Amino acid sequence: xxxxxxxxxxxxxxxxxxxxxxxxxxxxxxxxxxxxxLIVIDFFHWPMQGDWKFDEKxxxxxxxxxxxxxxxxxxxxxxxxxxxDRRSENHEEMxxxxxxxxxxRGVRTAMTFQGQTIHFDPTNxxxxxxxWNKAKQNYYKKGIKVFWLxxxxxxxxxxxxxxxxxxxxxxxxxxxxxxxxxxRAFYEGMEKEGQKNIVNLVRCAWAGSQRYGALVWSGDISSxxxxxxxxxxxxxxxxxxxxxxxxxxxxxFHGGNxxxxxxxxxxxxxxxxxxxxxxMRLHGDREPRQPKTKDSPFCRSGADNxxxxxxxxxxxxxxxxxGVRENLRxxxxxxxxxxxxxxxxxxxxxFYEFPEDGKSWEVEEQYMYGDKYLVCPILAKSQIKTKxxxxxxxxxxxxxxxxGKQTWDGGKDVEVDSPLEVMPVFQRV
Numbered sequence: 044x045x046x047x048x049x050x051x052x053x054x055x056x057x058x059x060x061x062x063x064x065x066x067x068x069x070x071x072x073x074x075x076x077x078x079x080x081l082i083v084i085d086f087f088h089w090p091m092q093g094d095w096k097f098d099e100k101x102x103x104x105x106x107x108x109x110x111x112x113x114x115x116x117x118x119x120x121x122x123x124x125x126x127x128d129r130r131s132e133n134h135e136e137m138x139x140x141x142x143x144x145x146x147x148r149g150v151r152t153a154m155t156f157q158g159q160t161i162h163f164d165p166t167n168x169x170x171x172x173x174x175w176n177k178a179k180q181n182y183y184k185k186g187i188k189v190f191w192l193x194x195x196x197x198x199x200x201x202x203x204x205x206x207x208x209x210x211x212x213x214x215x216x217x218x219x220x221x222x223x224x225x226x227r228a229f230y231e232g233m234e235k236e237g238q239k240n241i242v243n244l245v246r247c248a249w250a251g252s253q254r255y256g257a258l259v260w261s262g263d264i265s266s267x268x269x270x271x272x273x274x275x276x277x278x279x280x281x282x283x284x285x286x287x288x289x290x291x292x293x294x295x296f297h298g299g300n301x302x303x304x305x306x307x308x309x310x311x312x313x314x315x316x317x318x319x320x321x322x323m324r325l326h327g328d329r330e331p332r333q334p335k336t337k338d339s340p341f342c343r344s345g346a347d348n349x350x351x352x353x354x355x356x357x358x359x360x361x362x363x364x365x366g367v368r369e370n371l372r373x374x375x376x377x378x379x380x381x382x383x384x385x386x387x388x389x390x391x392x393x394f395y396e397f398p399e400d401g402k403s404w405e406v407e408e409q410y411m412y413g414d415k416y417l418v419c420p421i422l423a424k425s426q427i428k429t430k431x432x433x434x435x436x437x438x439x440x441x442x443x444x445x446x447g448k449q450t451w452d453g454g455k456d457v458e459v460d461s462p463l464e465v466m467p468v469f470q471r472v
Contacts, residue, residue: 069115
């Protein structure tokens with residue numbers, strides 16, 4: 044079952060660089076009386092890839108940080124990477140014990156991002172235990188109960204795909220199960236600690252990932268209208284594939300300047316849609332990047348990405364939709380229970396709810412949030428009027444405007460206003 048903190052709003056950016064910066068953002072959300080359930084510490088908060096611990100220079104007192112966030116009633120999620128740098132304190136031991144992916148020939152390297160690294164091998168039960176125990180010691184025992192399992196494919200940038208070999212066999216035979224076993228490492232570790240209703244964010248999935256508390260997000264996507272459109276297709280198809288817990292970076296990941304009016308429009312439309320996704324999560328690597336100083340961490344951070352970072356008009360729209368998400372909490376909890384018990388998608392293609400309605404099999408840019416709400420995201424720039432299809436309903440039922448009192452019979456096309464502050468949504472009554 045999705046835990047309670049999965050039902051509300053999540054705040055994230057690339058990346059909060061220090062403990063104090065993150066706490067200031069959390070305090071500001073509470074000061075403004077904005078609903079927020081979770082905040083995220085992104086990657087490279089560690090001294091070295093494969094250390095699986097906080098860099099004490101920038102995160103000096105994790106226990107105190109977690110305690111303050113608990114008092115603010117905000118859950119903390121921490122990013123994990125499966126990569127191990129040759130300079131890591133754990134590299135030599137992991138090589139010696141056979142816990143890392145191997146190569147058929149050449150040096151044992153997969154990526155050269157911020158260091159020469161290779162991934163741990165989650166198909167090896169001993170490697171799963173090793174990595175979990177490091178995370179348990181350095182994060183879990185400090186009160187952190189949610190993890191972001193990033194870099195889960197994994198990416199191979201150094202050699203061709205066929206050169207890597209796992210505990211269970213060659214990459215070309217079993218490589219696609221990597222994200223499932225990665226999720227499994229943390230799920231089984233947390234389960235042994237007695238935790239219930241486990242959910243971890245993960246960058247990709249494979250058949251069976253949903254057994255291990257996998258909340259899948261669509262990866263490091265472009266901040267563009269075309270990418271936005273792709274996310275709707277991705278979310279609906281994930282649900283139909285048996286993975287109901289899915290989310291996206293609101294606003295896209297790559298790019299987007301919060302001071303740019305054109306990007307603000309895209310951001311608003313994405314934020315509105317995110318309200319009616321399984322998990323509502325704000326994330327992105329915004330522009331321009333923060334300047335590098337002699338005291339800042341080696342991995343730079345993007346521009347501010349909080350809801351007040353986009354100007355007063357956008358802020359008011361965000362507040363409105365965060366309130367909508369909060370008001371839907373009881374309903375969203377019911378959808379999560381259906382997903383938990385039956386595998387039902389939270390986001391549902393129209394034909395899923397209306398299989399007898401022939402046109403519902405053809406509509407691709409609308410969907411149902413559960414069985415009650417028809418959601419019509421605005422997927423194009425400057426669109427202030429929108430044509431929508433209202434599926435046929437049983438006798439006695441109508442479609443009602445989510446924002447007003449107007450009602451319509453089903454089985455027809457209607458045109459509705461969609462100014463910037465409104466995404467068309469309809470409710471079955």
